Amino acid sequence: MPEDSSLRQPATRAHPARWRDVLYVLPQREGDLARLDELAVADAPVVTVIGKYNHGKSRLLNELIRRDAFAVADRRQTVHLAECRHAGVRWLDAPGLDADVAGEDDRHALRAVWLASDIRLFVHAAREGELDAVERALLEALRADSRRTRRETLIVVTQADQMEDDDALGRVMSAIADQVPGAGLLVVSSTRHRRGLEDGKTLLIQRSGIPELERALADALARVPAARAHEARLLLGEMRAELETVRRAEAETLSSLRQQQAAQRHVFDDGLETLLAAIGRDMEVVVALAGPDLALVADTGRERYATTAAKLERAHIQVAYSRACIHLDGFLAGHGVSGLPREQQTAAGSLNTVMVAVMGVSVKFRADLHRMFCEAPGRARLQAAFAHYFELSRSRAALRDRITESSVALDAADRALAALPPDTAP
Amino acid sequence: MGVKIFNGKDVQDFLRIIANLDGASGNERAKQVVHRIVSDLFKTIEDFDLTPDEVWLGINYLNKLGSEGEAALLAAGIGLEHYIDMRLDAEDAELGITGGTPRTIEGPLYVAGAPEQKSKARLDKNPDPDAGPLRIHGRVTGPDGAPVADALVEVWHSDSKGFYSHFDPTGRQSEFNLRGAIRTGADGRYEVLTRMPASYGCPPSGATQTLLNQLNRHGNRPAHVHFFVTTDSFRKLTTQFNIEGDPLIWDDFAFATREGLIPHVVERTGGQAVGFEEDGYRDIEFNIELTPKVAGKDNQIVERARAAA
Numbered sequence: 001m002p003e004d005s006s007l008r009q010p011a012t013r014a015h016p017a018r019w020r021d022v023l024y025v026l027p028q029r030e031g032d033l034a035r036l037d038e039l040a041v042a043d044a045p046v047v048t049v050i051g052k053y054n055h056g057k058s059r060l061l062n063e064l065i066r067r068d069a070f071a072v073a074d075r076r077q078t079v080h081l082a083e084c085r086h087a088g089v090r091w092l093d094a095p096g097l098d099a100d101v102a103g104e105d106d107r108h109a110l111r112a113v114w115l116a117s118d119i120r121l122f123v124h125a126a127r128e129g130e131l132d133a134v135e136r137a138l139l140e141a142l143r144a145d146s147r148r149t150r151r152e153t154l155i156v157v158t159q160a161d162q163m164e165d166d167d168a169l170g171r172v173m174s175a176i177a178d179q180v181p182g183a184g185l186l187v188v189s190s191t192r193h194r195r196g197l198e199d200g201k202t203l204l205i206q207r208s209g210i211p212e213l214e215r216a217l218a219d220a221l222a223r224v225p226a227a228r229a230h231e232a233r234l235l236l237g238e239m240r241a242e243l244e245t246v247r248r249a250e251a252e253t254l255s256s257l258r259q260q261q262a263a264q265r266h267v268f269d270d271g272l273e274t275l276l277a278a279i280g281r282d283m284e285v286v287v288a289l290a291g292p293d294l295a296l297v298a299d300t301g302r303e304r305y306a307t308t309a310a311k312l313e314r315a316h317i318q319v320a321y322s323r324a325c326i327h328l329d330g331f332l333a334g335h336g337v338s339g340l341p342r343e344q345q346t347a348a349g350s351l352n353t354v355m356v357a358v359m360g361v362s363v364k365f366r367a368d369l370h371r372m373f374c375e376a377p378g379r380a381r382l383q384a385a386f387a388h389y390f391e392l393s394r395s396r397a398a399l400r401d402r403i404t405e406s407s408v409a410l411d412a413a414d415r416a417l418a419a420l421p422p423d424t425a426p
Numbered sequence: 427m428g429v430k431i432f433n434g435k436d437v438q439d440f441l442r443i444i445a446n447l448d449g450a451s452g453n454e455r456a457k458q459v460v461h462r463i464v465s466d467l468f469k470t471i472e473d474f475d476l477t478p479d480e481v482w483l484g485i486n487y488l489n490k491l492g493s494e495g496e497a498a499l500l501a502a503g504i505g506l507e508h509y510i511d512m513r514l515d516a517e518d519a520e521l522g523i524t525g526g527t528p529r530t531i532e533g534p535l536y537v538a539g540a541p542e543q544k545s546k547a548r549l550d551k552n553p554d555p556d557a558g559p560l561r562i563h564g565r566v567t568g569p570d571g572a573p574v575a576d577a578l579v580e581v582w583h584s585d586s587k588g589f590y591s592h593f594d595p596t597g598r599q600s601e602f603n604l605r606g607a608i609r610t611g612a613d614g615r616y617e618v619l620t621r622m623p624a625s626y627g628c629p630p631s632g633a634t635q636t637l638l639n640q641l642n643r644h645g646n647r648p649a650h651v652h653f654f655v656t657t658d659s660f661r662k663l664t665t666q667f668n669i670e671g672d673p674l675i676w677d678d679f680a681f682a683t684r685e686g687l688i689p690h691v692v693e694r695t696g697g698q699a700v701g702f703e704e705d706g707y708r709d710i711e712f713n714i715e716l717t718p719k720v721a722g723k724d725n726q727i728v729e730r731a732r733a734a735a
């Protein structure tokens with residue numbers, strides 16, 4: 001019967017759809033979420049055995065449920081989880097936890113035991129003497145879990161009948177008691193219990209330790225509903241607190257990134273405005289002119305290699321314009337905005353600057369320079385055009401990406417919090 | 427300082443070694459040219475008593491010029507390109523070749539591969555509200571005045587911001603905007619509908635204009651339209667015409683303006699009839715007279731790196 005494949009349970013995983021949003025933020029909480037799923041569907045309390053191979057786990061369960069439901073053997077037998085219902089309890093048998101032989105199946109089963117169980121019977125055969133390192137580590141984990149979740153662990157020393165005498169048993173018991181201070185130990189012998197039942201020997205049954213174990217078990221079972229309610233509240237509370245911490249940190253990051261973004265832009269805008277105003281004042285002097293604009297009067301072919309007043313005027317204007325642009329370019333370079341974004345670059349390297357893209361290369365005369373630099377709307381146009389490229393600059397794009405990332409993370413934390421049910425209903 | 431060492435035996439020997447003038451192999455012509463240029467440079471340093479700082483300023487300037495890709499622009503600005511034209515003209519005069527549409531500089535912004543059209547082409551593909559409609563048309567003839575059929579008239583010019591397609595950092599122009607290749611019919615005629623180009627100049631904060639600032643010169647050019655005219659039987663013509671009335675016409679930083687390359691601009695109405703959306707447009711008739719090959723060869727073909735798309 002234990003080998004019946006219908007008894008085989010898949011290892012439980014956290015429900016992917018239900019917990020997707022929570023898992024996205026708290027992947028390390030997968031086990032707790034799976035446990036919440038268990039608590040949501042669990043009806044009967046679940047008792048499991050846990051311990052090394054051949055320590056009499058399966059046989060102990062058979063005694064407790066009064067029938068041979070689980071396979072008993074001298075060699076490694078139970079490789080997967082088997083379960084049986086009896087007296088309103090789900091009894092789970094698990095493979096042994098010897099790490100050197102445990103395969104993928106065993107780990108699955110152990111994980112299922114850990115998730116599903118309300119009460120763990122930690123089994124250790126008396127003839128083995130003290131607990132070994134693996135057992136102590138597991139027991140420590142179980143007891144820590146008990147303190148946190150109130151899932152109880154009973155330490156059961158089995159195969160008491162195999163000890164030479166009570167003294168030998170007593171020595172083992174006190175050695176184990178020293179290893180796990182503060183824990184109550186139960187001693188059982190499945191063989192005696194079985195013989196006592198079969199032969200109707202009450203004393204033997206008494207001496208098997210099983211009735212005492214059953215009393216301890218009954219007390220622990222009575223505490224299961226309260227323990228489950230506590231555990232669900234605990235897990236939800238912990239996760240909510242953790243999500244809120246994540247959310248707070250992310251909100252802080254986001255707001256500081258946004259502040260940084262605004263502050264950078266402010267510095268750029270302010271600096272550019274000041275510079276444009278200064279250029280505007282200088283340009284005012286350059287373009288101030290009484291009488292007709294000589295630069296607009298074409299020279300004659302005879303004057304092609306001659307210096308004329310008109311040519312001097314054009315040179316004067318252009319050199320002033322160039323100096324203004326060199327000044328602006330220096331400011332832009334200081335803000336990482338001098339080079340053109342890659343998508344806009346052309347085969348002509350000399351044109352691949354923000355200055356050229358914004359100003360064009362068309363010839364500027366007095367009226368143009370006045371419009372561009374000496375009038376507020378002209379300066380505002382330049383301000384907006386340079387700000388456009390400022391936002392396209394690499395460092396600004398990187399900052400924007402970080403803001404996007406951070407707000408995605410904040411949304412994820414919000415979604416995760418929304419996906420978490422209220423404390424009372426796991 | 428003001429020391430004079432240039433004419434001394436030491437420096438003269440040094441110059442011969444620099445160019446490997448007396449060495450056996452290598453390119454003789456290159457050796458001689460390098461010897462001359464370096465000699466002139468050394469002499470300049472001596473005559474003007476240039477300081478080491480000034481020399482390094484110049485060397486670093488070359489790096490800036492190269493990194494900005496402006497060497498060809500500076501070549502126009504320091505008249506190198508026009509000087510080559512002056513020599514070609516003088517060569518023609520010596521050969522007795524007269525007449526024909528004057529050649530002038532090509533500039534660095536030609537792009538090969540514009541789709542060829544028969545007789546007539548519309549060049550503007552992108553809106554440019556600051557540039558009015560412009561019709562350019564004319565006849566390609568030989569020296570005898572007879573029309574040339576199957577001549578390929580390639581035309582390219584800037585938009586209102588002074589940008590050429592393929593070289594527009596604003597990214598607003600599509601491929602071959604304001605560029606065309608028109609094949610003449612039996613009548614030798616070509617016709618182009620386009621938008622008015624702008625006068626434009628060197629990037630205002632670039633290496634070329636930075637040098638021009640030191641000379642108190644601007645780096646601007648009058649508005650113009652570039653031409654290549656290619657046939658099987660005549661010399662290839664590389665030229666430009668300027669837009670009449672542009673104040674920069676005889677103040678071109680590249681010295682490309684020539685008599686005979688300033689056709690009249692005529693204001694016309696009836697734009698829809700010729701293919702424009704607007705009624706008013708400007709009309710330029712630019713006839714092209716090609717010149718014969720010299721001893722069956724085109725002695726003016728220029729090989730240089732050109733963009734293609």
Ligand SMILES: Nc1nc2c(ncn2[C@@H]2O[C@H](COP(=O)(O)OP(=O)(O)O)[C@@H](O)[C@H]2O)c(=O)[nH]1
Binds near residue numbers: 059
């Ligand atoms: N003498 C004695 N043998 C036992 C007792 N409990 C189990 N065994 C034997 O120990 C072996 C392993 O038992 P089993 O329940 O299969 O151990 P498990 O691997 O921990 O499940 C079997 O041969 C059992 O018959 C006991 O109380 N006394």
Ligand SMILES: [Fe+2]
Binds near residue numbers: 533650
């Ligand atoms: Fe040009």
Ligand SMILES: [Mg+2]
Binds near residue numbers: 057071077
């Ligand atoms: Mg077993």
